[in-house]
Amino acid sequence: MKIALVGYGKMGRAIEEIAVERGHSVVAKLNETPTAESLKIADVAIEFTHPDAAPENISVCLKSKIPTVSGTTGWLFRKKEMDDLAIENGTAFLYASNFSLGVNIFFEVNKKLAALMRNFDEYRPQLEEIHHIHKKDAPSGTAITIAEGIIENNPKFDGWQLGQTKDNALGIFALREDEVPGTHSVFYRSEVDEIELKHTAYSRKGFALGAVIAAEWLHGKSGVFGMKDVLGID
Numbered sequence: 597m598k599i600a601l602v603g604y605g606k607m608g609r610a611i612e613e614i615a616v617e618r619g620h621s622v623v624a625k626l627n628e629t630p631t632a633e634s635l636k637i638a639d640v641a642i643e644f645t646h647p648d649a650a651p652e653n654i655s656v657c658l659k660s661k662i663p664t665v666s667g668t669t670g671w672l673f674r675k676k677e678m679d680d681l682a683i684e685n686g687t688a689f690l691y692a693s694n695f696s697l698g699v700n701i702f703f704e705v706n707k708k709l710a711a712l713m714r715n716f717d718e719y720r721p722q723l724e725e726i727h728h729i730h731k732k733d734a735p736s737g738t739a740i741t742i743a744e745g746i747i748e749n750n751p752k753f754d755g756w757q758l759g760q761t762k763d764n765a766l767g768i769f770a771l772r773e774d775e776v777p778g779t780h781s782v783f784y785r786s787e788v789d790e791i792e793l794k795h796t797a798y799s800r801k802g803f804a805l806g807a808v809i810a811a812e813w814l815h816g817k818s819g820v821f822g823m824k825d826v827l828g829i830d
């Protein structure tokens with residue numbers, strides 16, 4: 597498969613390494629908005645850039661009819677526009693807040709735990725995410741997906757907020773430390789004990805592998821997809 601890397605930063609480089617190991621060729625490494633010309637020979641585009649740049653980058657890829665995988669976080673208020681563009685242009689779009697297998701399993705366990713805990717008012721859920729100091733957005737896209745999983749399964753919550761909360765808002769603590777690749781925890785705390793569900797990424801390799809597997813899966817398809825489709829999770 598011929599891959600265009602839109603964004604050749606930490607993730608772009610990690611994706612290149614895995615893509616080449618898996619027999620693909622990287623035909624473009626772009627640190628600026630792509631053009632139809634720069635994408636011409638690509639079978640798929642993989643976009644990991646910046647929250648402010650992602651919608652324009654993805655639009656160009658989809659209008660050029662290139663199936664596109666995006667992992668950039670912090671721009672999701674414009675997701676529906678991108679989904680519509682994929683359909684209008686007869687191509688494919690796949691977004692995931694986190695491409696690692698472990699986190700996608702965590703997402704499912706989190707929803708089941710939230711459903712179980714909704715009848716136990718003595719436990720209050722709270723989220724924590726820890727990332728490297730270069731991260732542009734807070735909370736992380738992954739933490740937002742985890743929060744949505746709890747809100748869907750516990751009618752006591754109707755939204756999330758950064759920091760300590762009371763009542764109906766789920767609290768998310770976003771910490772920035774050194775070069776941490778990404779750690780996410782859900783705590784259920786009572787007066788007497790605590791339950792913790794935690795995922796720790798040791799490096800960016802799991803994110804990069806998931807993005808390449810998603811691109812392999814997307815090649816030749818049309819429509820709007822997520823990691824659940826790639827992993828066959830119902």
Ligand SMILES: NC(=O)C1=CN([C@@H]2O[C@H](COP(=O)(O)OP(=O)(O)OC[C@H]3O[C@@H](n4cnc5c(N)ncnc54)[C@H](O)[C@@H]3O)[C@@H](O)[C@H]2O)C=CC1
Nearest residue numbers: 603604605606607627628629645649667668669693694695
């Ligand atoms: N979904 C997932 O599994 C993961 C998502 N991410 C997200 O991916 C994004 C990128 O992360 P990193 O690679 O660590 O960041 P980075 O800062 O190392 O790399 C971003 C690259 O995008 C380039 N860029 C900036 N504006 C651009 C534009 N208009 N067009 C094309 N390229 C442009 C920059 O020059 C830079 O090389 C972030 O939003 C991060 O949160 C990161 C890891 C995993």
Ligand SMILES: O=C(O)C1=N[C@H](C(=O)O)C[C@H](O)C1
Nearest residue numbers: 669693694731736737738778
């Ligand atoms: O910026 C990062 O590095 C990461 N961003 C994603 C997020 O916002 O959830 C995924 C991963 O945690 C790393």
